[in-house]
Amino acid sequence: MSADCTTSIPVVLVVEDGGLVRMMAVDMLEDAGFEVVEAATADAALTILETDPAIAVLFTDIDMPGSMSGLDLADRVAERWPHIRLVVTSGRFRLTNQEVPDSGWFVPKRYHADQVLHAVEKAGRA
Structure with a gap:
């Protein structure tokens, strides 16, 4: 098999400034079979x-340090x-x-793995 057959695994970019929260999100997505890339700020995510x-999927917190929020990032990505596909989360805001943006999904924090996985699978299909 060629090396490019791994491209069928969806790649999720997790953008979360809280290190422990980011690590838990990454773990739940990797356990579900996704390839995951991490960023601590929206600016780093754009890079x-x-x-x-x-x-293939952006999973971002809304309340982020730096020059833009996670919602601003989602707008730019859309x-x-x-x-x-866009999935936005927050413990502070409710959407x-x-x-x-762009038929994405909102998942409130303290989320469970099944909530995040459902949103990642459904985002952008509306």
């Missing part, structure tokens, strides 16, 4: 998106990379799925 065309 990754510029260089990694394999990203505009520039419309093929990337409806309709408020997430």
Whole structure:
């Protein structure tokens, strides 16, 4: 088999400034079979998106340090990379799925693995 057969595994970019929360999200997604890339800020996520065309899903916290929020990041991703599915989370803000750009999904924090996995699978299919 060629090396590119691994491209069928969806790649999720997890953007979360809380190190422990990010680690738990990464673990749950990897345990479910996803390949995961991590970023601690929206600015770092944009750098990754510029260089990694394999990203298929963005899973971002809203409340982020730096020059933009996770919601700003989701807006930019929807505009520039419309093929990337969007999942937004927050423990501070509550959104409806309709408020997430590009038919994305909102998952409230303290989420469980099944909530995140369902949102990742369903985002962008509306």
